[in-house]
Amino acid sequence: MKILLTGASGMVGRNIQDHPSASEHDWLTPSSAALNLLDYRTVKQYFETHRPDAVIHAAGRVGGIQANMREPVRFLVDNLDMGRNVLIAAAETGVTRLINFGSTCMYPKDQQGALAEDDVLTGMLEPTNEGYALAKITVARLADYLGRENPQLQYKTVIPCNLYGPYDKFDPRWSHMIPAVIHKLHQAKQQGLDSVEIWGTGQARREFLYAGDLADAVMRALANFESLPSLMNIGLGHDYTVNQYYEIAAKVVGYQGGFHHDLSKPTGMQRKLSDTRRAAEWGWQPGHSLEQGLANTYQYYLNQL
Ligand SMILES: NC(=O)c1ccc[n+]([C@@H]2O[C@H](COP(=O)([O-])OP(=O)(O)OC[C@H]3O[C@@H](n4cnc5c(N)ncnc54)[C@H](OP(=O)(O)O)[C@@H]3O)[C@@H](O)[C@H]2O)c1
Structure with a gap:
C-alpha cells in the first residue's frame, strides 16, 4: 500500500517506520514544513496529487501538563484542525482506510477501574488537558461519523496509553x-x-507501553483492517x-x-490503566x-x- 503517515518525524511516526514490516509498504512522510496540516487547501491538494491508499494520522500538537495548561487554545484548535483536515480531505478524495490516534486523556477523570472504550463521553474530563482531550474526542467521533455516512470509509481510532x-x-x-x-x-x-x-x-x-509495540499493533491493523474495532485501546493492560x-x-x-x-x-x-480486552479479542498483545x-x-x- 501507499500510506500517508502524518507526524512521521514524531516518536510514534518514527517507531512505525522502524518496524520490520514497514518495508512492505510505500510511505509518504511529509514534514510539517512540507505539508502543514493546519491548512485545508494544502492538505486537500496533497491528497489529490499523491492519492494514498491509506492514512495513518500520527501528527498532533503534543505536550506535557504545563504546556497544556498554558495554551489550551492551541492544543484544542491545532489538534482539531489537523484531524478535521486530514479526515475530510481523505474522505473527499476516496481514501477508504485511515487510522487516527486518540489518547487516554479522552477518558473521564474520575473513572473507577480500567478505562474501557465505551467510557468515552461518560464524564467530566481532566481540566489540565481538557482542550487537547476535546479535540481528540471530536476527531475520533468524526472518524466514526464519516464511516456511518459512507460505510466504505473504514476510519478507526486507536487509543494508546503512555508510551516510551x-x-x-x-x-x-x-x-x-x-x-x-x-x-x-x-x-x-x-x-x-x-x-x-x-x-x-x-x-x-x-502504565507505559513500548512504542515499538504500538508500531506492531499499527502494522497488524494495516493487515487486518476490516476486523480492527472502530475504537480500540492499545495498552499494556497492567x-x-x-x-x-x-x-x-x-x-x-x-x-x-x-x-x-x-x-x-x-x-x-x-x-x-487501560482496559485491553478489546485489543486482546482482536488478537493483539504487546510483545x-x-x-x-x-x-x-x-x-x-x-x-x-
Ligand atoms: N507519545 C505518547 O506518549 C502518546 C500517548 C498516547 C497518544 N499519543 C498520540 O500519538 C500521536 C503522535 O504522538 P507523538 O508522541 O509521536 O508526537 P510528537 O513526537 O510530538 O510528534 C508530533 C508530530 O506531529 C507533527 N506536526 C505537528 N504539527 C504539525 C502540523 N501543523 N502539520 C503537520 N505535522 C505536524 C510533527 O511534525 P514536525 O516535526 O515536522 O513539525 C511531528 O512529526 C499524537 O496524536 C498523540 O496524541 C502519543
Whole structure:
C-alpha cells in the first residue's frame, strides 16, 4: 500500500517506520514544513496529487501538563484542525482506510477501574488537558461519523496509553517519566552517586507501553483492517509502581546505588490503566517486556549521547 503517515518525524511516526514490516509498504512522510496540516487547501491538494491508499494520522500538537495548561487554545484548535483536515480531505478524495490516534486523556477523570472504550463521553474530563482531550474526542467521533455516512470509509481510532521508547525526548525540560528516569540513573551511575531521589512515595502506579509495540499493533491493523474495532485501546493492560520502574531501569542502566523518597514532592494521580480486552479479542498483545523495552530505549539514549 501507499500510506500517508502524518507526524512521521514524531516518536510514534518514527517507531512505525522502524518496524520490520514497514518495508512492505510505500510511505509518504511529509514534514510539517512540507505539508502543514493546519491548512485545508494544502492538505486537500496533497491528497489529490499523491492519492494514498491509506492514512495513518500520527501528527498532533503534543505536550506535557504545563504546556497544556498554558495554551489550551492551541492544543484544542491545532489538534482539531489537523484531524478535521486530514479526515475530510481523505474522505473527499476516496481514501477508504485511515487510522487516527486518540489518547487516554479522552477518558473521564474520575473513572473507577480500567478505562474501557465505551467510557468515552461518560464524564467530566481532566481540566489540565481538557482542550487537547476535546479535540481528540471530536476527531475520533468524526472518524466514526464519516464511516456511518459512507460505510466504505473504514476510519478507526486507536487509543494508546503512555508510551516510551526510541525517539523519546530525554531533555529533562521536556521529558516524560521513563526518559527522565533513564537520564537520572545514567547520570547517577556516571557520577558514582549512592542514592537517587524519587518524588513522593513512589507507590503511584503507571502504565507505559513500548512504542515499538504500538508500531506492531499499527502494522497488524494495516493487515487486518476490516476486523480492527472502530475504537480500540492499545495498552499494556497492567501497570507498575514508580518504584518498580526505577528498580528495573536501574538494572538495565547498571546503576547500583539506592533510592530515597522526597515526600514533599507531588506523586500525581494514583492510577490510570487501560482496559485491553478489546485489543486482546482482536488478537493483539504487546510483545516486549518492560526490561526489553527499557534496554532498547537505553541503547537509543546512549547512541544519542
Ligand atoms: N507519545 C505518547 O506518549 C502518546 C500517548 C498516547 C497518544 N499519543 C498520540 O500519538 C500521536 C503522535 O504522538 P507523538 O508522541 O509521536 O508526537 P510528537 O513526537 O510530538 O510528534 C508530533 C508530530 O506531529 C507533527 N506536526 C505537528 N504539527 C504539525 C502540523 N501543523 N502539520 C503537520 N505535522 C505536524 C510533527 O511534525 P514536525 O516535526 O515536522 O513539525 C511531528 O512529526 C499524537 O496524536 C498523540 O496524541 C502519543
